[in-house]
Amino acid sequence: MKIGIAINDTWSFFNEIYNLIKSSHQTTLFSPQKSNFPLFNTRINRKYYRSQLNRFLSSNDVVFFEWAGEYLAHATALPKQCGIVARLHRYELYQWAEHINWEKVDRLILVSQAKEGEALTSFQELNGKTLVISEGIDLQKFPFSPQPFRKQLGILCHLTPRKRVYELMIAFSEYNLAKDGYILHIGGGEHPKFKDYYQSIKALISNLDLENSIKMHGHVTNSLEWFANIDIFISNSYSEGLQISPMEAMASGCYCLSHAWPGSNELLPADNLFLTNAQLNTKIRSFAALSETEQLDQKKKLRTIVENKFDIQIVGEKILREIESVGNKFV
Template structure:
């Protein structure tokens, strides 16, 4: 089978791409580059359309990783192949309204909550043409380190953007620290292009709270596997998530998860690990550190086993390929 791949961002897609390449003939769309002093945009659009339509005419299936501008443009052109897309999250509120969904044969959603959001927004799209397939988690890479010990570190791995509610988490942490002064909050992840005010506000907040020694911003993390080894409790304090890859990698690495009740959180962690208010987060953190060492170890093992059951043996990779082959 000939598969054309359109991926504006390879995040969360590298392993899937490699697996598709093993089993089928694949061509990857490359955005044309135009280096001219004038008419650059017009010429780029002409070349882009020509290359996209040529590639889709070659393919049996065109796969769009992210339901973004690539998919918008593809559904404007004459249809030459089956079209499958994987919609993650932000596309639902940015690009989805201008996609011609009548030309899209299958939509892969990364969670049940994203499937519900999609079908609520597009009720005429057949539920039978959607599939829920979680993101791929490499449970062989993310595992519990030998002789894991407490480090008194709470951790978050995310971009410094409002949706992650890091500002609110720092305020909550300041209250938790009054009860347990040796705690630190480690934040991995950098600024997002175009978002400067939020990172500045975070720095100003820790200055006001006198937490410069306790709230540590570590910027972009090149090796999350090593980073998770230092984290006892991983906190997802977002108000919106579709899946939250870092949360699952943390659980696979033996971190104890605490998750704000964003819609769909119960799909991934037990009710006992979900909080709504800051005082609930505080109590859950303190309870964890006051619990017996054997209980904490059992919790780590249980979450690790849960991840292996869900993501081991290339389950998600095989499910995605099955969709491509059956469309």
């Protein structure tokens, strides 16, 4: 089977899946080239791009679009020539979905039931075409290594307003966690589109006089090493697809709490979710009050969840089966 792969966003969630597909099928990656015509460059490049995309679609039995975004919108504007399978993570639903001709998509994979529900509510033509396959992580890269409790809290993410790091810092201050010996670690560097947010976070640390209790680590290149210094990992977003960093933290041996963004209940048990800052504070202190054995039991339960639901090998195999199922109709 000839399988085409089109991806125009980060490869962060796809490397293992791509290697699995490539190991069992003839695989081609869509890599459009630009022309070098000096005159009418934009118009010619647009036509050249459409021509390349059209040839790419016609030369494969099925094309998998990692991210239901720009490439998928362009592909579904062309005559249908092959099977089309796409995976929608989160942002595409709000920025690209209305530009996609869903009639030409054979299967849409979503990473959570919450996002599937949103998609089906907005686009009735997707009825019967969707299924949920969660995100996944490589468990071999994140061995279970729980540490004794040291009052170390952490959040690891892109520093954008959606992640609500600023609000987490205010909660940390309001509930006197610093005075009780807690440290809040922030992993993530300045985002090019939200430089003001990064600067605001830095200013807030100073304004709260918490330089010794809130630590900014910048871009984290070795997340396993970073997790080893965290006792409780916190996700404070208001919207996610199905966030990867909590999975990695849980696998590594961190306890994990999350704001109850839609779909968070597919990631964590209800006892690990909070809506208000007061609930977050209570859950932090409740976990701290447990015995070391009880804390370890809680961490083991979270590791088991990751093993059962978010193993990238199992996730990849499920995605490959869907691609093959659609591709078989076009061979």
